[in-house]
Amino acid sequence: MNKLVIVGTVAFDAIETPFGKTDKILGGAATYIGLSASNFDINGAIVSVVGGDFPEEYITMLKEKGLDVSGLEIVPEGKTFFWSGKYHNDMNTRDTLATELNVLADFNPIVPEDYKDAEVVMLGNLHPIVQMGVINQMKNPKLVVLDTMNFWMDCALPELMEVIKKVDVITINDEEARQLSGEYSLVNASKKIMSMGPKYVVIKKGEHGALLFHGEDMFYAPALPLAEVFDPTGAGDTFAGGFTGFLAKTEDYSFENMKNAIIYGSALASFCVEKFGTERILDVSKEEIHNRLHQFKSLTQFDIKIT
Amino acid sequence: MNKLVIVGTVAFDAIETPFGKTDKILGGAATYIGLSASNFDINGAIVSVVGGDFPEEYITMLKEKGLDVSGLEIVPEGKTFFWSGKYHNDMNTRDTLATELNVLADFNPIVPEDYKDAEVVMLGNLHPIVQMGVINQMKNPKLVVLDTMNFWMDCALPELMEVIKKVDVITINDEEARQLSGEYSLVNASKKIMSMGPKYVVIKKGEHGALLFHGEDMFYAPALPLAEVFDPTGAGDTFAGGFTGFLAKTEDYSFENMKNAIIYGSALASFCVEKFGTERILDVSKEEIHNRLHQFKSLTQFDIKIT
Numbered sequence: 001m002n003k004l005v006i007v008g009t010v011a012f013d014a015i016e017t018p019f020g021k022t023d024k025i026l027g028g029a030a031t032y033i034g035l036s037a038s039n040f041d042i043n044g045a046i047v048s049v050v051g052g053d054f055p056e057e058y059i060t061m062l063k064e065k066g067l068d069v070s071g072l073e074i075v076p077e078g079k080t081f082f083w084s085g086k087y088h089n090d091m092n093t094r095d096t097l098a099t100e101l102n103v104l105a106d107f108n109p110i111v112p113e114d115y116k117d118a119e120v121v122m123l124g125n126l127h128p129i130v131q132m133g134v135i136n137q138m139k140n141p142k143l144v145v146l147d148t149m150n151f152w153m154d155c156a157l158p159e160l161m162e163v164i165k166k167v168d169v170i171t172i173n174d175e176e177a178r179q180l181s182g183e184y185s186l187v188n189a190s191k192k193i194m195s196m197g198p199k200y201v202v203i204k205k206g207e208h209g210a211l212l213f214h215g216e217d218m219f220y221a222p223a224l225p226l227a228e229v230f231d232p233t234g235a236g237d238t239f240a241g242g243f244t245g246f247l248a249k250t251e252d253y254s255f256e257n258m259k260n261a262i263i264y265g266s267a268l269a270s271f272c273v274e275k276f277g278t279e280r281i282l283d284v285s286k287e288e289i290h291n292r293l294h295q296f297k298s299l300t301q302f303d304i305k306i307t
Numbered sequence: 308m309n310k311l312v313i314v315g316t317v318a319f320d321a322i323e324t325p326f327g328k329t330d331k332i333l334g335g336a337a338t339y340i341g342l343s344a345s346n347f348d349i350n351g352a353i354v355s356v357v358g359g360d361f362p363e364e365y366i367t368m369l370k371e372k373g374l375d376v377s378g379l380e381i382v383p384e385g386k387t388f389f390w391s392g393k394y395h396n397d398m399n400t401r402d403t404l405a406t407e408l409n410v411l412a413d414f415n416p417i418v419p420e421d422y423k424d425a426e427v428v429m430l431g432n433l434h435p436i437v438q439m440g441v442i443n444q445m446k447n448p449k450l451v452v453l454d455t456m457n458f459w460m461d462c463a464l465p466e467l468m469e470v471i472k473k474v475d476v477i478t479i480n481d482e483e484a485r486q487l488s489g490e491y492s493l494v495n496a497s498k499k500i501m502s503m504g505p506k507y508v509v510i511k512k513g514e515h516g517a518l519l520f521h522g523e524d525m526f527y528a529p530a531l532p533l534a535e536v537f538d539p540t541g542a543g544d545t546f547a548g549g550f551t552g553f554l555a556k557t558e559d560y561s562f563e564n565m566k567n568a569i570i571y572g573s574a575l576a577s578f579c580v581e582k583f584g585t586e587r588i589l590d591v592s593k594e595e596i597h598n599r600l601h602q603f604k605s606l607t608q609f610d611i612k613i614t
Contacts, residue, residue: 040614090491184397187534208515211532220606222527225518227494249614260612293611299527300607304600305567307347307556 002042004248005115005141006033007134008124008237009104010048010072013277014084015233017091025277026058027083029124029147032234035281036241036268037122038065039289040249045115047071047134049107051078061282070112078103091229092207111137120248122240123167125149128159135166143253145169145244146198147236150176165197168253171240173204186211187218200258202243204236212262214255221262222299224270224292231276235269238281242268267292311351311555312422312448313340314441315431315544316411317361317379320584321391322540324398332584333365334390336431336454339541342588343548343575344429345372346596347556352422354378354441356414358385368589377419385410398536399514418444427555429547430474432456435466442473450560452476452551453505454543457483472504475560478547480511493518494525507565509550511543519569521562528569529606531577531599538583542576545588549575574599 013027030048037044045068054074062069079102087094107130119142123131128148135144146167152160153176164170170193178184181192190201190213203211205223212219242265250257267289274280320334337355344351352375361381369376386409394401414437426449430438435455442451453474459467460483471477477500485491488499497508497520510518512530519526549572557564574596581587 185532185534185536187532205515208512209527209529218532218606219609220516220529220532222516222529222607225492225494225525225527227492229492246614250612257612259609263609263611290611290613293613297609297611299525300529302526302566302570302604304570304597304604305557305564306597306600307553 002248002251003115003118003120004037004042004044004244005047005111005118005121005134005138006030006037006044006124006241006244007047007109007122007131008033008126009081010046010050010054011081011083013233014082014098015231015276016086017231018087018089019230020276022276024082027233027277028081029126029237031062031278032237032272032281033122033124033241033244034062034067035065035278036238036272037245037248038067039242039268039284039286040245042245042248044068044245044248045071045112045118047109047111049073049075049103049109051080051103052076054080068112068115071110071115073110075103085233087232091232094232109134119143119251120244121145122244123147123163124237124240128152128156128163131163132159132166135163143168143247145171145240147171147240148176150179153179161196164193167198169200169202170198171202171204171243173206177201177203187213200255202262204239210239210262210266212255212258214258217255219255219259219262221259221266222296223266224295224299226270226273229273232273233277235272238272239265239269241265263293263296267296309349309555309558310422310425310427311344311349311551312354312418312425312428312441312445313337313344313351313431313548313551314354314416314429314438315340315433316388317353317355317357318388318390320540321389321405322538322583323393324538325394325396326537327583329583331389334540334584335388336433336544338369338585339544339579339588340429340431340548340551341369341374342372342585343545343572343579344552344555345374346549346575346591346593347552349552349555351375351552351555352378352419352425354416354418356380356382356410356416358387358410359383361387375419375422378417378422380417382410392540394539398539401539416441426450426558427551428452429551430454430470431544431547435459435463435470438470439466439473442470450475450554452478452547454478454547455483457486460486468503471500474505476507476509477505478509478511478550480513484508484510494520507562509569511546517546517569517573519562519565521565524562526562526566526569528566528573529603530573531602531606533577533580536580539580540584542579545579546572546576548572570600570603574603
């Protein structure tokens with residue numbers, strides 16, 4: 001019931017912003033997705049790989065959040081995936097200072113037996129071949145969500161197109177949607193992408209919000225204008241975790257319900273950026289999330305006044 | 308009753324897009340603002356200047372739309388302001404090919420006696436000294452709306468700051484809000500700008516919608532994702548015309564009502580871009596506008612679902 005399979009990186013991040021700098025802290029797409037999804041009463045499993053340098057206490061923390069880690073492979077003689085980035089003053093763009101694949105280079109995901117019947121699968125951003133490997137192990141998922149990026153469009157397009165055929169939802173940013181479809185208008189881009197496989201297209205526009213397309217329907221969720229963006233790392237994956245966590249909990253994959261999933265994802269992402277790394281989403285409360293949902297609602301709601 | 312004073316350019320535009328090219332067609336901020344505002348049952352006056360080359364039929368057309376043109380000065384031996392621009396393939400950015408001030412260089416606006424008691428004033432984008440000249444002629448306006456741009460921040464900042472002190476609403480884009488305030492966060496930028504004079508800040512984000520700030524309140528109106536953007540010329544001014552036209556009609560300058568004004572402005576702007584120049588807003592019907600309002604509402608509306 002309410003099972004969610006999450007595949008992605010579990011990593012060390014070293015982050016530099018105008019506000020400060022961290023050494024190696026906990027990061028990785030699957031980490032953020034999992035922690036975000038754990039805000040819902042679901043049965044989530046992380047499928048990933050780490051090295052012998054990955055602290056036991058992080059694994060314990062994931063388990064305490066209710067996440068299954070039997071699919072989190074540990075390679076004792078290996079090193080955990082490492083990413084280091086530096087954000088510009090505007091906090092919107094960043095430079096990658098280092099990417100060390102380490103154990104990720106040979107990652108061959110194994111979905112735990114108990115989770116092969118999960119209804120919802122969140123394919124975090126990884127090589128499409130690895131993502132396909134997970135799809136092939138699932139019995140009959142109801143909703144497969146794909147996150148990808150322009151890097152794979154440049155370097156592994158045929159493999160990516162094979163994965164895209166098999167998923168229900170794709171989440172990409174506006175530039176990526178334009179690159180993938182060859183269309184400038186996001187309406188036309190999403191129509192073209194829907195013809196490639198996914199019935200739903202989520203276009204993440206960062207500080208400008210997110211668009212959901214399905215057939216002829218559209219939904220626009222704003223991003224909450226914030227006084228401070230402390231660390232944007234993981235915001236997109238936090239969004240994905242809220243999105244899939246909500247859907248796994250409610251088991252309703254309609255367009256109407258997906259709007260709510262988008263709003264939850266956006267609300268959780270707005271917490272993520274308030275502190276370094278995973279710090280904020282580790283301790284966000286149900287009450288805070290509900291207040292944030294109300295903030296989102298009052299941000300865009302209006303009644304039509306004819307004059 | 309419901310009087311609106313509109314000051315801005317009335318011009319010839321020559322526009323080139325990937326879809327086609329025009330010779331001199333009707334343009335200018337005050338033209339777009341006026342035509343947009345004329346969708347409301349109001350008493351609007353255009354305060355501007357044109358040359359002897361300005362066709363009588365354009366003036367007749369403005370009058371037929373219910374606009375007062377007694378403040379539209381004609382300089383018989385002069386030439387009308389001319390702008391020529393070329394849009395890039397993405398239709399988002401454009402190059403200015405020519406700007407010929409012509410009679411605008413000596414523009415000294417004279418507000419018609421009958422309109423000095425107007426409640427709403429729309430100061431279209433012009434030199435701040437010219438905008439101040441209009442403010443000084445008004446008796447006791449309830450709402451003065453200022454449109455400006457980074458050009459005046461670069462070249463006439465002290466004069467612009469004097470105008471900003473005296474207005475109720477400022478409309479600028481996100482880059483301009485950041486430049487004016489020195490803040491990156493739009494929340495902080497608008498707070499700073501509100502301390503300079505205006506109680507309301509409207510941040511126009513083009514294809515990403517518009518934000519309205521007032522005290523601690525925020526409202527986010529989306530831009531309608533469109534299949535085709537044929538010609539973006541005048542969209543911002545069409546927005547301003549819808550915004551001020553609605554406010555002049557409803558005579559309610561509260562934050563709540565201003566949300567509706569933003570939505571009307573956005574809806575009208577979404578029509579403007581469908582054809583070259585003023586063509587589309589010249590013939591948009593009440594029914595089409597109402598349908599478009601409903602499209603905007605369904606684009607962002609959702610009910611909170613707690614799980």
